[in-house]
Amino acid sequence: MRPDYMGIMFLCTSVMSFNAGIWQIFRRGQKRQLLENHKNLNKDPLDSLPPPHSTVNDCEFRRVKLDGSFDNEGSCLVGPRSIPSYKGAANEDESRGGFLVMTPFEIANTGDFVMVNRGWVPIDAGKHRTMLMQYIGEGFAPAQVRGILRKEEFLGGSLFWGPSPDNEGPVAVDLSWLAMRPWNMAIAYYKKRWGPDHLEESVKKHGVHHYFVEMLEDFSGDDQRIVRGHAWPRRREVDEVTYVHLTPVVHSMYVIFWFSVTAGSLYGMLRCWRRQKDLFALRKFVDKQAMRLETKRQEEAQAYMKAVEDVERLQKISPAAAAAQIDVGKTSAEKKKEAEDSRPLQ
Template identity: 25%
Template sequence: MMLSALGVWQLQRAEQKKVYFDQQTQRSKQSPIRVSKVMIESEKSGWPAEIIGEFEREGQFLWDNRTYEGRAGFHVLTPFMIEGSGVRIFVDRGWIPLEGSREQLPRPDIPVGQQKISGQLYAPLKGFTFVDEAPVFGALLRQNLDLDALVTSAPYDLHPYVLRLAPDEVGGFVRDWPGPSRTMIQRHQAYAVQWFGMAAVFVFVVISFVWRQRKDSKQGKIRK
């Protein structure tokens, strides 16, 4: 039955979210990874990390349609050149508000000089973008954080992660990063209960209808 299948699917989604929650919680407790010119191995999203190097203005962009406490704005993503290499990693320095219109976009300053920064590695989900609308590297405004497109178009090597700058680091903006939450697990479980409940009601209605039909049929035969 479709309703029961939807309930099972929601339970499967809840289990997937639980695995993700447990994984991210465990990773956040690990010792920080020292990010170097060597590319980070896969499956490191959610790990704390440290980097030594310098911020670069060229290539910085604003990730559009980011909200904070109901206000529209942007996330500021700035390339960070890793010490002793030509490899960069984009650092999400946090949220800034949209002031006025998009005709005059803000151009946030960057911290100058070599420094050590820390944060959490993040592998963003790829958003949908028409090929003809994909901005070239260096464009100030982007609708999606598409790392594959950035890696392909960048004039240098890029790490396949973004570093979310830690809240206590200087040189950032509003950084209220989302953490692992059990809310989505509970939501899928609640949806599953609803689907199973509707399936039970449907079965009850069908059984009641069939029982009444048979009862009426028997009474009709007796009258004859």
């Protein structure tokens, strides 16, 4: 029987729409947690890093005010990326794409290191490390970091090849990364500065974290450099950080939509199954009737062939013997009827 392609289409649609609905439920939960974490902006700023037992939701978007020094030579880039703002590009440099600058920052009173997102620089900064120094400076520079804590990013792995290796290290020599991975960036920085042999000692002394500090325009102050008439790195404002494109209400609407598509697809698949069931029953009935007709035709053909054989056999013998065989085959009632029919009328 030919496959029901419409039913297969409904089945595939129901599976995909159901998965899309589950994904929207997951995204709605993420957005709710994100909006809840935005409330941490209203808390008093920290003058040190959060304690080790703090969770990501406790410290994300928490304001910090740290004194220490930048190691500009240990800076790395994340990207390339478009300018991280829903307002769009304001000049030619911003329209060509660029990188986020991550610089190790040593806290003065504790000696701990934390990776700091200093902002966004144009694409030219990624051509060479000397170009990057024009935007952020050189060597060790004392500074006061005022910003917010953000959790690390993670690139999804491939379906067939497992976790993405781009989460573990830079993709362009030692400068460019694809994701905000402060833990891995700190490990790479310690190896480069003190060598692989002292890595364990450096980690214990200076620490590694799964979060970083993002400097904001509202808090960071006037510590940027002027290049081609613009202040760099370009930092986001609070409203750009807290901007949510799709709210949980929108995700709820998507949940209703995708599950409605799933229900409609399942109903269509049920209709196709019933139609196939009726067609199968009709095909079975037709096949049964055809078998009965074929059996009857074969019986009639066998009777016809037997009669033909009898006629041919009678043609080969004499008429008298044939008549005798015919009389032998007749019953007494048939003979009596023939005698009455042959009697002349008076």
